[in-house]
Amino acid sequence: MEASGRLEHMYTLTLENNTIKMKNIKQIKLKNLFLMLVFMTLIGCERELSGDAEFATFSKTGEIFIDAPVGLGSDFYFPFLGSKATAFSVDQDVAYESAASMRIDVPNANDPEGSFAGAIFRVEGSGRNLTEFDALTFWAKASQGVTIGEIGFGQDFGENKFQVTRTNVTLGTNWVKYIIPIPDPSKLTEERGMLWYAAGTQDTDGFGYTFWFDEVQFEKLGTIAQPQPAILNGVDVEQDAFIDIPIELSGLTQTFNGPSGENITVLAKPSYYEFTSTDIDVARANELGVVSVVGTGQATISATLGNVAAQGSLALNVKGTFDFAPMPPQRNANDVISVFSDAYTNVSVDYFNGFFAPFQTTLGGSPPLDVNGDAVINYTDLNFVGIGTFQDVPSINTTEMTHLHIDIKVNENIDAGDFITIQLLNAVGDNETSGEVRFEADTFTTDEWISLDIPLTDFGLADRSQIGLLFFVSDATISDIFVDNIYYYK
């Protein structure tokens, strides 16, 4: 078509003019809009471009694959580690209203060359200016009805700052057009990540299949609207935080209403958002979505995306620095069986909180807190809670061990009559026996780590070769504790 020839001509001009310095970005943008209009008129009326035209620095091409890759350069396909590198090919026989399509052959899970298909399509050289588009669109179909795990753009194997992911995209056996909205097009002034995908065989019993993309391009649809951005999956989260322990914001999504009335939600990277804090002397978030905690007090982090307030917020209560449990001593691997400690290799557990309905109130422990890479359990609303090692993991043979070590910090005032009982169950559900050791109020001090080293003989167990449950019991006398470094040793 003549129009596409003209388009190429324009991009050639673009490259020729990319050394022109820009005085005023806003002015240039307006000029670009104007130029687009001029350009459209020109296609229709067959006139020449005027000599004093100025052009944007980066290509504004939207097309990625029509009948062949468009303007991606020669080196644009970068497979993910562990994926089958040859999964992508150009199919000259199957296509949507054109001569060729992009074909992805997802391998069987046991394929020695790679257990899944996945890659980024990265434009070679400078990125593209995608600010005038609102979505990545493509037609797709598969050899069978299948759910593709992830499809998106903005992944460049660099910072991936503006990565977008649409998850669980369901393909059928007929061509259907798919839309992946751009969370905020104004951010994409120079983007190299044109398309990425990851497809496995979790839903197909490990057997491979084929799917096809065609007419892959960024478009200005004009029919996606009503943005509903969110952070923390739209939930208003309140939590304690500690000075110098950063928190990474998660659950970042952008949702648009699509042309057929359905909502389309994508995962968006933090750099699409503007974050604000009610008190930057307590906590602040950077463009990578990392919240730095810098002072005591309270602060709430909220966000906007494209000037629309995001649902969800993070309210932090900062009392001070985090008080870590004492570091356990180095021990010979044969002398310790660790259940929960960053100092030793831990055995597998079924859970750190086997919520026993209906009597248990205890929350926390599933999963443990990650405090800057150091795992700690915070049990709250404690009445009793068990750590299980009997269902899907081996029970623990403590016969050769002499002591059980546990570090506990009580995060509240301690009253007379308060207690914590440690209970061990052997051979759970099969000639089960149990023994316990009770620690009274005077064992503990508010906000201080206490190390318990309990002789295993104190539990009075005739057999301790199949320990399956370790209980903390307070009967709600003490309700908020940190627990760390749970291990048997000799």
Place this chain on the structure above:
Amino acid sequence: MNRNKIYTRTKAVVIPVFLCAMLLVISSCNTDETQTVTNFTKLVMSDEFDTEGAPNSTMWTFDIGRGPNNDGWGNQELQYYTNRTENVKVENGFLLITAQEESFEGASYTSARLKTEGLFEQQYGRFEARIRLPYGKGLWPAFWLLGNDCDTNIWPQCGEIDIMEYLGDSPTVVFGSAHGPGYSAGEAETKEYALENDRFDTGFHIFGIEWGPNYINYYVDDVLYNQITPEDVSGEWVFDHPFYIIMNVAVGGSFPGSPNPETVFPQTMVVDYVRVYQQ
């Protein structure tokens, strides 16, 4: 739309991209091919919604409740219509008709339905309004006319002209219809109009008809998209007497279906003006 309707909807024709390009090429060279959409220019009634507060009571009255038979206006609609400011008010130069999700008089939603019955009724003319529509599954706003004799000439004999109907889960499509004896509800004479590269919930659009003896022309913005004449309808032509105006936002019911978890409330139909012209 005040009686039970079962609509059969036709898919909009997908125009090939190439044709669109051709159209662009043609339109960019010819500036004088603009369609003549309207001919009636003598303004006889308008509400520009410039006075804050309740709508002008000399022009607008309300339908309150869930319909005369308490059955959701014959369509199992879910809203209770009120004239409270929560559901209808004039603000910043716009009439706002707002559907709320709330328990009210046994209904789960509230909204409003304004009409000019007994206040402004006219035979023939150009009726138009500039409106930004709400969105979301279950929303069913409309701008329409009803014959002023429905009390004695039972619908559909009294006639109904739907200037604009829209479903919140098809944000690019509106439709205009005429209902009469033998061609009402699902058998009404109707046609869709779809926006290309735009939606009805993101900006204002003008919805109008020009109605004279033996024809009703339907337009959106500057596009005339349908004409209905006595030859098009399969029964008696019943559009030669005065009609009055209705504007409403219905929620749920047999036609649009119920709101779903993605439907955001409140939802507002924003009306910039209503104008009526004669030849």
